[in-house]
Amino acid sequence: MPADAVAVRARTHGGALLASELRVLFRRWRTWAMLAALASIPVLMAVVVRLSSEPPGPGEGPPFLDQVTNNGMFVAVTALVVTTPLFLPLTVAVVSGDTIAGEASLGTLRYLLVAPAGRVRLLLVKYLSAVVFCLAASGTVLLVGWAIGVALFGAGEATLLSGDTIGVGDAVLRSLLVGAHVSICMLGLAAVGLFISTLTDAGVGAMAAVAVLTIVAQVLGQLDQLAWLHPWLFTHHWLAFADLLREPVVWTSFTQNALLQAAYVAFFGALAYGRFSTKDVLS
Amino acid sequence: MSETASLADQAETETADLAIATTALTKRFGHQLAVNGIDLAVPRGSVFGFLGPNGSGKTTTIRVLLGLASATSGTARVLGHDVPSGLRDALPRVGALIEGPAFYPFLSGADNLRRLDSADARADPGTRDARTARALERVGLTHAARKKARAYSLGMKQRLGIAAALLTPRDLLVLDEPTNGLDPQGTREVRSLIRAVAGEGTTVFVSSHLLAEVEQICTHAAVMHVGSLVAQGSLDELRGSGERVVRMLTPDGDRAVAELARLGLGAAEADAAAAAARRAGPGEVTLEAALPDDGPAAEDLVAALVTAGVRVRGFDVARPSLEERFVALTGEGFDVAR
Ligand SMILES: Nc1ncnc2c1ncn2[C@@H]1O[C@H](COP(=O)(O)OP(=O)(O)OP(=O)(O)O)[C@@H](O)[C@H]1O
Ligand SMILES: [Mg+2]
Numbered sequence: 160m161p162a163d164a165v166a167v168r169a170r171t172h173g174g175a176l177l178a179s180e181l182r183v184l185f186r187r188w189r190t191w192a193m194l195a196a197l198a199s200i201p202v203l204m205a206v207v208v209r210l211s212s213e214p215p216g217p218g219e220g221p222p223f224l225d226q227v228t229n230n231g232m233f234v235a236v237t238a239l240v241v242t243t244p245l246f247l248p249l250t251v252a253v254v255s256g257d258t259i260a261g262e263a264s265l266g267t268l269r270y271l272l273v274a275p276a277g278r279v280r281l282l283l284v285k286y287l288s289a290v291v292f293c294l295a296a297s298g299t300v301l302l303v304g305w306a307i308g309v310a311l312f313g314a315g316e317a318t319l320l321s322g323d324t325i326g327v328g329d330a331v332l333r334s335l336l337v338g339a340h341v342s343i344c345m346l347g348l349a350a351v352g353l354f355i356s357t358l359t360d361a362g363v364g365a366m367a368a369v370a371v372l373t374i375v376a377q378v379l380g381q382l383d384q385l386a387w388l389h390p391w392l393f394t395h396h397w398l399a400f401a402d403l404l405r406e407p408v409v410w411t412s413f414t415q416n417a418l419l420q421a422a423y424v425a426f427f428g429a430l431a432y433g434r435f436s437t438k439d440v441l442s
Numbered sequence: 443m444s445e446t447a448s449l450a451d452q453a454e455t456e457t458a459d460l461a462i463a464t465t466a467l468t469k470r471f472g473h474q475l476a477v478n479g480i481d482l483a484v485p486r487g488s489v490f491g492f493l494g495p496n497g498s499g500k501t502t503t504i505r506v507l508l509g510l511a512s513a514t515s516g517t518a519r520v521l522g523h524d525v526p527s528g529l530r531d532a533l534p535r536v537g538a539l540i541e542g543p544a545f546y547p548f549l550s551g552a553d554n555l556r557r558l559d560s561a562d563a564r565a566d567p568g569t570r571d572a573r574t575a576r577a578l579e580r581v582g583l584t585h586a587a588r589k590k591a592r593a594y595s596l597g598m599k600q601r602l603g604i605a606a607a608l609l610t611p612r613d614l615l616v617l618d619e620p621t622n623g624l625d626p627q628g629t630r631e632v633r634s635l636i637r638a639v640a641g642e643g644t645t646v647f648v649s650s651h652l653l654a655e656v657e658q659i660c661t662h663a664a665v666m667h668v669g670s671l672v673a674q675g676s677l678d679e680l681r682g683s684g685e686r687v688v689r690m691l692t693p694d695g696d697r698a699v700a701e702l703a704r705l706g707l708g709a710a711e712a713d714a715a716a717a718a719a720r721r722a723g724p725g726e727v728t729l730e731a732a733l734p735d736d737g738p739a740a741e742d743l744v745a746a747l748v749t750a751g752v753r754v755r756g757f758d759v760a761r762p763s764l765e766e767r768f769v770a771l772t773g774e775g776f777d778v779a780r
Binding site: 172173175176178179182183186187188265266267269270271272273274275276277280281437439440441 | 544553
């Protein structure tokens with residue numbers, strides 16, 4: 160190896176690509192439009208409850224809606240629960256399905272690769288940026304939910320599913336926990352999206368495929384005949400947040416979900432690597 | 443130093459003199475051989491024209507050389523590094539424009555360049571802005587630097603693509619049809635840009651089907667035809683390998699053909715369009731005949747023709763132009779060969 164190559168290798172700036180990736184993600188109109196749409200959910204919910212003459216009774220409407228008037232922070236929890244089955248995964252499908260396929264359809268993939276970005280490095284950076292988006296998406300719902308809830312209802316004492324009453328500090332903690340659970344739920348989906356994205360040069364096609372998968376998985380999860388399959392569906396624990404709102408917290412589904420999502424990330428990450436590291440880039 | 447080591451050194455120096463070297467490089471798409479066993483040898487420091495009609499495999503070759511596609515068989519080396527295993531070390535020294543430029547439409551021209559630059563882990567972030575500005579300046583886009591790439595015209599995008607290839611000092615510049623979509627002014631600028639870059643010692647590998655362009659800027663060229671390399675060498679070698687042609691203008695066509703035949707030259711009337719292009723007057727014809735290297739000298743031919751009573755109004759002996767060689771090698775038809 161020539162001496163100058165050794166000298167050059169000593170100074171590399173590997174993190175620059177992730178920074179650039181995030182800048183590109185958050186420079187896009189699309190990203191902000193999706194975050195704005197997500198933010199509108201807690202706002203809508205809080206305003207409607209506030210304007211209605213009588214507060215929702217226990218068990219009425221979406222989960223925990225009845226707690227909203229006691230402690231506005233529960234707007235965040237309810238909004239997270241409402242967005243988890245469809246709205247949130249849809250945005251994650253858009254971002255993760257677009258990771259590689261979007262670059263391919265723009266034609267920028269070939270230029271990134273000859274820069275050279277390195278195929279493995281690019282794949283990692285793309286997944287990390289999708290993870291950041293998952294956090295940003297659930298974080299948006301959480302923060303906007305807190306803000307609008309406290310503004311309209313104030314922060315008082317609230318009753319948990321176990322009947323215990325918690326104060327403001329605990330409410331913050333519990334809603335953070337739900338936010339963490341929901342974010343983790345999206346990680347497996349993002350890995351599936353990354354893999355699908357390496358299969359095609361059409362970004363929109365990849366997004367649609369990921370969105371359809373999300374719905375199919377949830378439909379399968381409803382069929383009792385497939386009970387044996389249910390624990391393996393990435394959507395299985397999506398709505399299993401109730402245990403986080405008991406006193407004491409029951410961690411079983413939280414950890415089981417985290418393990419399942421980790422398995423999905425490992426499996427589909429490996430598939431994406433296998434596909435992308437040998438793929439002919441002809442776009 | 444042992445003898446084997448010095449032999450290895452010698453082999454190393456030989457390939458080190460080549461910026462691109464391939465042996466029997468082949469790329470197959472399904473049943474189709476897009477690149478069929480080519481042996482490219484691009485000398486360091488050359489401006490190398492990679493010629494061929496549409497669909498002859500130029501872009502596919504470039505994709506394989508840059509590691510975007512894997513070769514079906516054969517080997518390639520770029521800047522002395524094996525493809526694809528050594529490309530990680532070679533590519534930071536290679537700038538490329540592959541099958542047209544591509545950008546993020548929602549980013550400005552300058553931001554697009556910064557984005558590509560940050561993809562290269564060896565590019566220094568400290569000098570990124572300065573290098574971006576310099577690259578934009580070189581292609582005349584300084585004023586459009588903050589405009590969104592979406593709002594760029596075709597030619598501006600092409601220039602931005604070339605700017606991206608010039609972000610860091612390069613040892614090799616691979617340009618796939620760099621003047622596509624440029625106005626005549628832009629074409630001239632790209633030509634002088636290529637000369638300037640080559641003047642700094644960068645090897646330039648430029649694919650094109652515009653022969654005039656290649657003839658003006660290249661020192662070497664290779665000709666692709668239906669996936670195969672049909673000729674390669676310095677421009678003089680390429681031109682020289684064609685037979686000389688006698689071209690004459692005369693009102694006495696039949697007599698001239700007979701006289702040339704007697705001298706061993708099979709003359710024929712040039713096709714009507716070519717004749718018109720040479721503005722044959724009324725009653726005049728343009729004759730063309732291949733002149734073998736061991737054939738009679740030009741002055742003897744003219745003397746013989748005049749003695750035979752042929753009125754010679756124009757006479758010229760020339761090597762075929764690169765364009766004529768190109769057509770001879772790749773066939774005259776305009777149709778894509780497959
Ligand atoms: N992705 C692909 N799948 C199948 N065949 C392909 C693909 N890309 C190129 N080819 C075929 O390979 C051959 C060479 O194509 P290539 O793009 O290398 O030609 P080219 O010399 O660059 O032509 P042009 O001057 O038009 O750019 C063509 O016949 C084309 O049909
Ligand atoms: Mg091409």
